[in-house]
């Protein structure tokens with residue numbers, strides 16, 4: 001038997017860091033939402049008792065370092081599953097980009113294998129297992145829009161934000177999430193207004209969402225990589241309503257509601273940035289409006 005899963009990317013509409021914890025992680029508050037840019041994962045039963053990992057992208061490991069492999073391994077060991085599976089990733093989401101591609105692949109693998117192996121786990125149980133793999137995996141299990149706290153694994157679901165286009169531009173640099181957190185000066189941050197962001201989403205106030213976007217990790221990544229600031233400036237100049245870096249970066253996203261303005265920004269950015277996408281916010285979990 002075979003299963004095809006969609007693994008959508010996320011953006012952080014708002015990302016705040018409250019303090020550094022004794023365990024080395026940072027206590028965060030983030031509003032996250034899924035976008036219509038997704039990897040495709042094929043899960044196929046194979047003979048034997050192995051996990052076979054297939055990836056045709058040179059930046060994506062095809063062994064136990066892959067987060068999807070780790071997801072399968074945890075389920076297999078914890079629930080004593082004596083069956084083989086091959087996991088094939090068709091990579092669409094840019095890698096090491098602040099879009100949670102690896103976390104989303106892990107989440108889709110957990111959800112798919114839960115079905116394929118008839119494990120009967122709830123979303124909450126899958127999210128708890130996912131958070132052992134990475135801080136963003138729990139959010140990716142639920143999808144949609146959520147406030148994430150703790151190190152990112154405590155999820156409170158939110159309604160979908162007002163509909164709009166998301167234009168993404170990724171400069172040709174990779175950013176290490178742990179480097180960004182390590183260089184963060186937690187006492188010198190300009191905190192975004194998380195409550196105003198959540199209220200704007202609940203009230204379907206598009207201008208409010210735009211006005212309250214903020215990401216404290218920009219203070220590190222923009223200094224390390226000035227080209228990210230340059231892309232932000234260009235996106236604003238071409239007419240985006242609001243512009244922000246996603247996660248630890250380096251991907252920059254801009255929001256816009258009008259189709260013609262989206263097209264103008266997209267065409268403008270294509271002139272000097274290789275990886276540019278224009279997608280819709282999904283905002284609600286698949287199948288739920």
Ligand SMILES: C[C@@](CO)(OP(=O)(O)O)[C@H](O)COP(=O)(O)OP(=O)(O)OC[C@H]1O[C@@H](n2ccc(N)nc2=O)[C@H](O)[C@@H]1O
Pocket residue numbers: 012015024025026027028030097098099100103133134135136137150151152177178181246247248249
């Ligand atoms: C910054 C964010 C925002 O959504 O996303 P990305 O930019 O990676 O997409 C997340 O917080 C990233 O989540 P994720 O990529 O799953 O992080 P993990 O694998 O758990 O951790 C990678 C490293 O980042 C640091 N880390 C991560 C999360 C956190 N709350 N505090 C931390 O200090 C730790 O040093 C950890 O070793």
Ligand SMILES: Nc1ncnc2c1ncn2[C@@H]1O[C@H](COP(=O)(O)OP(=O)(O)O)[C@@H](O)[C@H]1O
Pocket residue numbers: 059060061065066067068089094095096097098099100101102103105106177247248249
């Ligand atoms: N399935 C996967 N897809 C992408 N990267 C993966 C995957 N599994 C492991 N990785 C590793 O995780 C690193 C971060 O990848 P990714 O999840 O795309 O970025 P981010 O954490 O910025 O959202 C990559 O450099 C890659 O080596």
